Amino acid sequence: MKAPDLPGSECALFFDFDGTLVDLAPTPDTIAVLPRTAELLFQLKLALNGALAIVSGRPVSEIDHYLHSLKLTVAGVHGTELRVADGPMRRMPVASLDAAAVVIARLCEQHPALLMERKPGAIALHYRQAPALEDMCLAVMEEALLHAEGMALLRGKFVVEMKPSRATKAAAVHALMDCKPFRLRRPWFFGDDVTDESAFELVQSMGGVAIKIGEGETLASHRLANPAELHDWLAAAAAQLGAQQPERFSR
Numbered sequence: 001m002k003a004p005d006l007p008g009s010e011c012a013l014f015f016d017f018d019g020t021l022v023d024l025a026p027t028p029d030t031i032a033v034l035p036r037t038a039e040l041l042f043q044l045k046l047a048l049n050g051a052l053a054i055v056s057g058r059p060v061s062e063i064d065h066y067l068h069s070l071k072l073t074v075a076g077v078h079g080t081e082l083r084v085a086d087g088p089m090r091r092m093p094v095a096s097l098d099a100a101a102v103v104i105a106r107l108c109e110q111h112p113a114l115l116m117e118r119k120p121g122a123i124a125l126h127y128r129q130a131p132a133l134e135d136m137c138l139a140v141m142e143e144a145l146l147h148a149e150g151m152a153l154l155r156g157k158f159v160v161e162m163k164p165s166r167a168t169k170a171a172a173v174h175a176l177m178d179c180k181p182f183r184l185r186r187p188w189f190f191g192d193d194v195t196d197e198s199a200f201e202l203v204q205s206m207g208g209v210a211i212k213i214g215e216g217e218t219l220a221s222h223r224l225a226n227p228a229e230l231h232d233w234l235a236a237a238a239a240q241l242g243a244q245q246p247e248r249f250s251r
Ligand SMILES: O=P(O)(O)OC[C@H]1O[C@H](O[C@H]2O[C@H](CO)[C@@H](O)[C@H](O)[C@H]2O)[C@H](O)[C@@H](O)[C@@H]1O
Pocket: 016, 017, 018, 019, 023, 024, 025, 026, 027, 028, 029, 031, 055, 056, 057, 058, 117, 124, 126, 128, 156, 157, 158, 159, 161, 193, 195
């Protein structure tokens, strides 16, 4: 599978976060976000009149934190949250997850290597530090699901998540493509995980381009080896789009 060509100015760029813009780390809070990442996103956002978004399993507030309040358009928690630039936050209504959290917390007490991550409208159970517990994690998440209305399980890299059934990255990209400044542009989606496959399928069905970061089976027609290779591609794209502006990103 080949690397993508450089995009034209009519494109809209959508990025997954962990494993795509940032190298994976042992735990969610030990990632290292490079200054170069924010700089390139800032340049490309300017060059595309704002048609650039992050579509992540993380909450919008965390993306804002890691990207130094660039106020990018962000779909958070797999589309449960949506914020276009500095507009208001839209959140899917979600029933209480407290009862489900009790079930998951009980397992984490028995196995301290497991990590429960509570997010607005979702819960993730991480087993990266204890991969042998994968089956047990899945079984407990299935049990917890019985205590949560309207939710579904989603598998990711060493994680099982419970999130609203209606929330998918494809639905988030679809909703954003209906908003200014994304409307009528050609969508490009960059992602590394199975959780990104729905968005790959959607953008390709819209005549756009899907780019898988890293190894693994995928519906995407293009591939880049890792986040470092993506950064080099982004720098080339920014240069092509004339985005090496005198106006520079500053924190
Ligand atoms: O959709 P993404 O932006 O890729 O977010 C997916 C999940 O990312 C985080 O977990 C993953 O990254 C961690 C840090 O590298 C890693 O330790 C973990 O094993 C991965 O599953 C985040 O914690 C989740 O909330 C996101 O849903």
